[in-house]
Amino acid sequence: MGKVYLTGAGPGDIELLTVKALRVVQEADVIIYDRLANPEILKEAKDGCEFVYVGKEDSHHILPQEEINEVIYQNACKHTTVVRLKGGDPFVFGRGGEEGIYLQERGVSFEFIPGITSAIAVPEYAGIPVTHRGVTVSFRVVTGHESSGKDHSQIPWENYKTDDTIIFLMGLHRLERITKKLMEIGKPASHPIAVISRGTRIDQQTVVGTLADIHEKAKELPTPALIVVGEVVKLRQQLSWFEGQNA
Numbered sequence: 001m002g003k004v005y006l007t008g009a010g011p012g013d014i015e016l017l018t019v020k021a022l023r024v025v026q027e028a029d030v031i032i033y034d035r036l037a038n039p040e041i042l043k044e045a046k047d048g049c050e051f052v053y054v055g056k057e058d059s060h061h062i063l064p065q066e067e068i069n070e071v072i073y074q075n076a077c078k079h080t081t082v083v084r085l086k087g088g089d090p091f092v093f094g095r096g097g098e099e100g101i102y103l104q105e106r107g108v109s110f111e112f113i114p115g116i117t118s119a120i121a122v123p124e125y126a127g128i129p130v131t132h133r134g135v136t137v138s139f140r141v142v143t144g145h146e147s148s149g150k151d152h153s154q155i156p157w158e159n160y161k162t163d164d165t166i167i168f169l170m171g172l173h174r175l176e177r178i179t180k181k182l183m184e185i186g187k188p189a190s191h192p193i194a195v196i197s198r199g200t201r202i203d204q205q206t207v208v209g210t211l212a213d214i215h216e217k218a219k220e221l222p223t224p225a226l227i228v229v230g231e232v233v234k235l236r237q238q239l240s241w242f243e244g245q246n247a
Contacts, residue, residue, distance in 0.1 A: 003076070004083075006112050007025070008090050010116040012036075017041060025042075029080055033084075036086070073106055073108060093169055126206045128236050140167065160187075166182075190210050192210060205221060
């Protein structure tokens with residue numbers, strides 16, 4: 001039985017891959033990777049390494065999570081070093097905990113390798129600090145990926161009346177719903193918001209607006225995208241650095 005490394009690939013920029021993650025990628029016998037992991041990372045693998053794609057997109061999954069768990073397990077039965085490469089960090093809406101539990105129940109040795117989460121890195125590449133003295137002292141990270149067919153949201157919207165920075169991951173297709181809910185709980189229509197598409201990559205795009213108009217402004221942006229809500233968005237005017245240097 002081999003060992004599985006549940007590995008965070010970071011937010012997209014290959015140079016944000018950690019030293020430890022790079023080491024296990026180079027040692028891997030098989031790499032099981034998802035859609036958000038930069039495919040350039042695979043070029044670091046040794047000759048003969050196998051690649052298994054198990055990517056997920058909104059409403060289109062190559063494999064359901066239960067089958068991905070089994071793919072990881074079966075590869076651990078055949079290979080010495082298995083790398084499960086996941087965009088961002090395995091524990092930040094990455095289903096890493098579920099995969100770890102599945103392996104633990106079957107007696108498979110595993111290790112988590114943290115990755116830089118897009119929740120912080122992507123706003124940073126857009127010049128938006130998630131906290132800033134005199135503006136906000138806290139931030140929330142929220143999934144934007146809730147089933148549109150559910151009658152009841154799991155998101156505790158009423159808790160978001162404070163002035164925290166709110167970061168929604170995977171929420172582009174639900175942007176209109178998100179902005180409406182925030183205005184329903186009392187945030188003004190003029191409240192600042194930004195949508196950052198393909199963050200930390202060379203083709204990163206950022207659109208800034210208000211809760212009232214951001215849905216129209218950002219409707220042409222490609223996924224993956226991250227949403228930042230809060231007064232910190234205004235700091236982009238002074239702190240934007242990445243997109244300008246790639247123009």
